[in-house]
Amino acid sequence: MNDFIFHNPDKVYFGKNQLCHLGEELLKFGKRVLLVYGGGSIKKYGLYDEIIKIAKDNDIELFELSGVEPNPRHTTANKGARICKEHNIDVILAAGGGSTIDCAKGVAAATLRDDCDVWPLVSGGVWVTEALPVIAILTNAATGSEMDGWSVISNMDTNEKIGMGGSALIPKVAFENPEYSYTLPRYQTACGAFDIFNHVIDNYYLAGDATFDLLLDMQEAVMRCVVKWTPVAMAEPENYEARANLMWASSMALNTILDGGTVHGCACHAMEHELSAYYDITHGHGLAIVTPRWLKYILSEETAPAIYRFGTKVFGIEEGLSPMEGANKAIDALYDFCENTLELKMHLSDLNIDETHFEAMANHACGGGPISGLKELFPADLVEIYKMCL
């Protein structure tokens, strides 16, 4: 068991009737606010109008950065940073899913640079300790950005999608109203849910040489939650219980309460970021394709007990099998969940992706060293896993 630090000062307002606190929270930071959002879906379901009204009622001056992409571009973040600098913005308000919040964090960090360019921070792996404050209104259970210190930014010129981290990137406040996710399409619901799931399994059972049982048990609870409630949310988009369980699972998966000294391999995330960077696919879909193949690839006598435990706890695989047999059943159950419950096409070829860039992607994902985790992975390993996904 490894030592760890837990520190997450984000203040979360969760539930139906919480946006009434938005004004007071914004005003703690100032009256000049940059509203960041995506393609305008917040206009369709009334959230935009609510924000405008709250701003007016509180004498807040609102500026806007709209059109944030699903894989948010560094150029968009930079545009936002220039607006912040020009208008002396005090606080950034992100309203949307993980991409919008990630972009807002990019804006927050880039604004404090003379050149308003986020990319040197992202590509340089700089740990961000200074940024404008971000307040998030979450509309999609997926990335965990509403409670984490990460921002994933894409540079389509260089085919790079990289996570930028830092204590200053944790939102100061997050509003999580499960109702805002009612309009989310079936496919996006499934992809978001698998993103949550993978955030947990990417760091599962890796707590050093002793068992941090409580942590594993809580990790499994989040994965069980995804397995149970995602099909409900897909079938009944306005089921509050399903949306609420998934939204809180999104936050729990990455607010570091489940970290507890685990070794952050994030092998699947590293591999998927490459897929998104080259092919601009939906992140959670890419993860669903990669994850069962990754588990199959790392399966060995050594890793089988952990994978089998996962299967029993999350998919109800029976006890008493050999570790290897149990682990194989666990992986099959996960694949079946992705294909038949989440209804995701499970081959890269389904997304028109072939081997062309596998080697470059594998090298970039490893970033010069192996990926840690249940099993260390080198670029040659990643190429093999990508091939299994074809």
Next chain:
Amino acid sequence: MNDFIFHNPDKVYFGKNQLCHLGEELLKFGKRVLLVYGGGSIKKYGLYDEIIKIAKDNDIELFELSGVEPNPRHTTANKGARICKEHNIDVILAAGGGSTIDCAKGVAAATLRDDCDVWPLVSGGVWVTEALPVIAILTNAATGSEMDGWSVISNMDTNEKIGMGGSALIPKVAFENPEYSYTLPRYQTACGAFDIFNHVIDNYYLAGDATFDLLLDMQEAVMRCVVKWTPVAMAEPENYEARANLMWASSMALNTILDGGTVHGCACHAMEHELSAYYDITHGHGLAIVTPRWLKYILSEETAPAIYRFGTKVFGIEEGLSPMEGANKAIDALYDFCENTLELKMHLSDLNIDETHFEAMANHACGGGPISGLKELFPADLVEIYKMCL
């Protein structure tokens, strides 16, 4: 499912090699520190010397309040507050178990009053939003005070033991080294563990009219952790894994991550505080006596499914029974755990407590209104439950 706010800015350093950060964390608040501790056990196992050395190395001036009682007295907190005022203390460092940390919080709140008296805040139910900063070094997995906003203070003149709450009472930083709990006697280990357990069950399954499944699942994980690891810690006091799981369970049980809109009944805690106030017994022991009787008393067709679920998830009671039969088995399993695994005597008469004060205690515990929860409880109900404990 109810709306809720989650906000816990406490920074936790968990593990074996974290005290090296104590100096830097204290210095964020200042150089004049009041060290609060209990009966001197921190001297026996070297923690006191470590703190003295760290203070010296960082040019920190240390003042002391020692002799904090197991049920900390308001008079002790007031004494500490006068020291703080006299010496312009910047930050309070608590080193010990929950009682010591609670007392430190009392000191922190009382110092900001002209009369240095914590009791008006405690007895007046004042929500504390201003206090000196507290940093905690935890030596006992039990109360959760290391991560919560509560301080339970006793007034032995009036036989009152009352919780004082407030956002300002959350420690700024907590150090949790499971090794510090190695010297804890078997009885104290058991009592602390049951305190953790009860913090969860006192708020279990109360999330309004819809199921907050993820929350329940995480609550059950903490209770399972107590059931699994307490006997190990009792049998092998220096088992790091056991001590670490219990210590993190202590923090998880009360850092509000498991609150999520539950209705805070805390019936057992309310009843036990009276027992401690009148008879100065060990808190966790009193809880172990009260909890199964409380469950038995509130058992009905309405509450049986929740209690049965608890039994299946925490004690492995078989599925498929009638709710009432399953609930009874769950309560029996809990009683058996307290009596035979935790080795706690399960009758108030074992602690020389008779009916003398039951009525006064019941009235005071209800504080003018019923206790909310799975079933509303009035003073007459509490008298019945106390009688079941005889």
